[in-house]
Amino acid sequence: MRSPEEIAGYFDGLEFVEPDLVDVTEWRPEPGDAKPAQRLDNLIGLARKP
Numbered sequence: 001m002r003s004p005e006e007i008a009g010y011f012d013g014l015e016f017v018e019p020d021l022v023d024v025t026e027w028r029p030e031p032g033d034a035k036p037a038q039r040l041d042n043l044i045g046l047a048r049k050p
Helices: 004-009
Strands: 015-023 043-048
Touching: 004 015, 004 043
Parallel strands: none
Antiparallel strands: 015 043
16 A cells, blocks of 8 residues: 555656545546545546646
8 A cells, every 4th residue: 555645756747637636536526426435545646747
C-alpha cells in the first residue's frame, strides 16, 4: 500500500486537474448521487503538463 503522498509523487512535474487525486468512490459523481458507505482506499488522479 502506498500513501496518498507517495502516489502524488508519480505526478511530479504535472498539474492536477479537477477532481485532483481522490478515492475512486469520489471520482466525478453524478449530481444527486449518494456518498458511498465506505471508501475503497484506491486512489485515482488526473493531471496534465503545465
